[in-house]
Amino acid sequence: MAKWLFKSEPDVWGWDHQVAKGDAGEEWDGIRNYQARNNMRAMALGDLGFFYHSRSGLEIVGIVEVCALSHSDSTTDDDRWDCVDIRAVRPLKQPVTLEQIKGETALSDMILVRNSRLSVQPVSDAEWALICKMGLTEP
DNA sequence: GCCAACGTTGGC
DNA sequence: GCCAACGTTGGC
Numbered sequence: 001m002a003k004w005l006f007k008s009e010p011d012v013w014g015w016d017h018q019v020a021k022g023d024a025g026e027e028w029d030g031i032r033n034y035q036a037r038n039n040m041r042a043m044a045l046g047d048l049g050f051f052y053h054s055r056s057g058l059e060i061v062g063i064v065e066v067c068a069l070s071h072s073d074s075t076t077d078d079d080r081w082d083c084v085d086i087r088a089v090r091p092l093k094q095p096v097t098l099e100q101i102k103g104e105t106a107l108s109d110m111i112l113v114r115n116s117r118l119s120v121q122p123v124s125d126a127e128w129a130l131i132c133k134m135g136l137t138e139p
Numbered sequence: 140g141c142c143a144a145c146g147t148t149g150g151c
Numbered sequence: 152g153c154c155a156a157c158g159t160t161g162g163c
Contacts, residue, residue, distance in 0.1 A: 055161050117160050
């Protein structure tokens with residue numbers, strides 16, 4: 001199973017909103033970037049991802065699961081753009097901050113660090129395991 | 140709120 | 152096909 005990271009500004013769509021959607025989940029819509037779209041197209045049902053608060057949070061706060069494969073984005077008529085649905089699985093017991101991630105040599109190649117503008121990105125198994133450990137949370 | 144970095148657009 | 156101009160993102 002591949003691992004991913006989803007970024008959102010908490011003021012616009014935060015972890016609490018995601019949790020409120022329950023097991024039904026919600027479209028991860030509004031993505032207008034080819035790389036991010038291609039990452040979503042590569043996702044499988046049951047893939048897990050981190051939920052990251054950008055801009056005013058700067059920390060990974062929870063784990064989500066892909067609950068619908070890539071489909072057309074209902075917020076646009078432009079058929080170039082797709083999205084998956086995701087649902088909240090569990091919060092991290094201890095959020096992992098960007099500062100902490102930057103402080104870990106093993107995480108210095110994360111896309112989150114290297115390309116801060118990509119909003120949907122892959123995470124390696126090693127990165128996943130370490131961040132879960134830092135978050136005192138089951139992988 | 141600022142601005143650097145990045146991605147996209149469009150004129151040539 | 153190049154690249155300048157523009158818009159957006161996100162860390163600070």
